[in-house]
Amino acid sequence: MPDLSTTYLGLKLKNPLVASPSPLCQEVGRILEMEDAGIAAVVLHSLFEEQIDIESRTLDQSLSSGAESYPEALSYFPDMSQYNIGADAYVEHIRKVKQAVDIPVIGSLNGVSTGGWIRYAKLIEQAGADALELNIYFLPTDGQTSSAQVEQMYCDLVSHVKASVRIPVAIKLGPYFSSIPEMAHRLDKCGADGLVMFNRFYQPDFDLEALEVVPSLELSNSLELRLRLHWVAVLFGKIKADMAITGGVHTAGDVLKSMMAGARVAMMTSALLRHGIEQAARIAKDLVEWMEKNEYESIRQMQGSMSARSVAHPEAFHRANYVRVLSSYALS
Numbered sequence: 001m002p003d004l005s006t007t008y009l010g011l012k013l014k015n016p017l018v019a020s021p022s023p024l025c026q027e028v029g030r031i032l033e034m035e036d037a038g039i040a041a042v043v044l045h046s047l048f049e050e051q052i053d054i055e056s057r058t059l060d061q062s063l064s065s066g067a068e069s070y071p072e073a074l075s076y077f078p079d080m081s082q083y084n085i086g087a088d089a090y091v092e093h094i095r096k097v098k099q100a101v102d103i104p105v106i107g108s109l110n111g112v113s114t115g116g117w118i119r120y121a122k123l124i125e126q127a128g129a130d131a132l133e134l135n136i137y138f139l140p141t142d143g144q145t146s147s148a149q150v151e152q153m154y155c156d157l158v159s160h161v162k163a164s165v166r167i168p169v170a171i172k173l174g175p176y177f178s179s180i181p182e183m184a185h186r187l188d189k190c191g192a193d194g195l196v197m198f199n200r201f202y203q204p205d206f207d208l209e210a211l212e213v214v215p216s217l218e219l220s221n222s223l224e225l226r227l228r229l230h231w232v233a234v235l236f237g238k239i240k241a242d243m244a245i246t247g248g249v250h251t252a253g254d255v256l257k258s259m260m261a262g263a264r265v266a267m268m269t270s271a272l273l274r275h276g277i278e279q280a281a282r283i284a285k286d287l288v289e290w291m292e293k294n295e296y297e298s299i300r301q302m303q304g305s306m307s308a309r310s311v312a313h314p315e316a317f318h319r320a321n322y323v324r325v326l327s328s329y330a331l332s
Contacts, residue, residue, distance in 0.1 A: 001288060002287075002288055002291040002292060002296055002298060002299075003297060003299065004016070004287060004288070004298075004299050005298070005299065005300075006040075006264050006299050006300065007242075007264060008194065008242050008244065009130075009131045010131075010168055011168075013040035013041055013104065014040045014103075015040045015287070015299070016040065016255060016258070016259060016263070017040050017255065017266065017268070017280055017283060017284060018039065018040060018041045018042070018244065018267045018268075019031075019034050019039045019042040019267070019272065019280075020246050020268060020269045021043050021046050021269065022045060022269040022272070023045065023273075024269075024272060024273070024277070025042060025044045026045050028093075028096050028100050030277070031097055031101055032101060034277050034280060035101050035102065035103050037278055037280040038280045038281050038283075040103055040104075040265075041103050041105070041106060041130075042104075042105055043133050044097070044105065044106065044108055044129075046108040046109065046110035047087055047090045047108065047109055047120060090120075091120070091123045091124060092127070094107055094127035098127070105128070105129055106130060106131045107131075108133045108134075109121065109132065109133070110135040110137060117160075117161060118160060118161065118164045121161050121165050122164055124165075125165045125166065125167050129167060130168075131167050131170065132161070132165060132168070132170070133170045133196060134158065134169060134170070134171050134172065135172040135199065136154055136172065137174075137199060137201075138150065151177070151183060151186065154171070154186075155187065155190045158171060158187055158190040158191060158192050159190045159191065162190070162191040162192075168193035168194065169192060169193050170192065170194030170195065171187055171192045171194070173187075173195060173197060173198055173199060174199040174201055175197070175198040175199075180235075181238070184235050184238075184239050184241070185238075192241050193241060194241050194243070194264075195235075195241050195243050195244070196243075196246055197228050197232055197243060197244065197245055197246070197263075198227065198228060198247055199247075200220065200224075202217055203216065204216060219270035220247050220269075222248050222249075222250050222254055223248065224248035225248030225249065225254050225257065225258070227247075228245040228246070228248060228261075228263075229245070229257055230317060232245055232258070232261040232262050233261040233262055233306060233308050234317050235262070236261065236262025236308070236309065236310075237262070237304065237307065237309050238309075242264045242265075243262060244263055244264060244267055245266050245267065246268075249267060249268040249271065250268070250270065250271040251286070252283045252284075252286030252287045253290075254266065255287060256287070256290060256302070257306075259302050259303050260303070260304070260305050260306035260307075261306055262303060262307045263303070264303070268280075271283075
């Protein structure tokens, strides 16, 4: 039987299937089901900066800037005292999950400023989390924040958190940097142990009847995987940090592509929400069957095999592919 094992953030995993943050991660019973279905590690649902602010009142100026810089904008946030679970309850949830499962458990902090992050990063570590994921969701909408300031904010946050904990720290990034390779190198130098590619930005929609701006969430599909494959394949072998792909992982084929691009793990949420937790078991089974049919002995054997540094024509990841795609379309 092929060896499905891999490593991520220094953690030994039985396969590359990782459950990313979702409501499924809020219940210990659900996490046990995911472990039984073959999930090799779980990233818990995020503790939001707004929850930390409610308990510690140390929210930095960054959030206000991201909320259009006027107090009324903060009213758009849900009542964080009732949303999800409180900060202290989150830490207790980690303890309960660690006692119940054998797979690695990764905590998640979602926000943009240092404030209470340092304190809760330490508490998450003390609760037994095997690693920490920083889910940085920042929208510079005030017209005054430069790209250089945004990038420095990311690096400062990583440096401060890394200095406060001993467990590995991964950064969940969005794809909207002017130069993703340069940003990846900077985070690498700041000590990031892993890069999670990419965060999904949830844009609001307009309700034409009520004339209101409303939240909108749609589950991902496999087409979203291509952006992730592109940048992981470009970065493979150029940075020390492990790379994870999240967004668009729904099938065994998606997992195989992620590995061949150079990722250590493939994270999924939408597939489990849409098809049920048992989808993980089906994907693991399909992985084994494909690897046996194609004579692969291990996941490690294929990791990076389709990266820019490994393929015969690396120009496929550069402008040449853009020109080729546009010129290849034929009108019917």
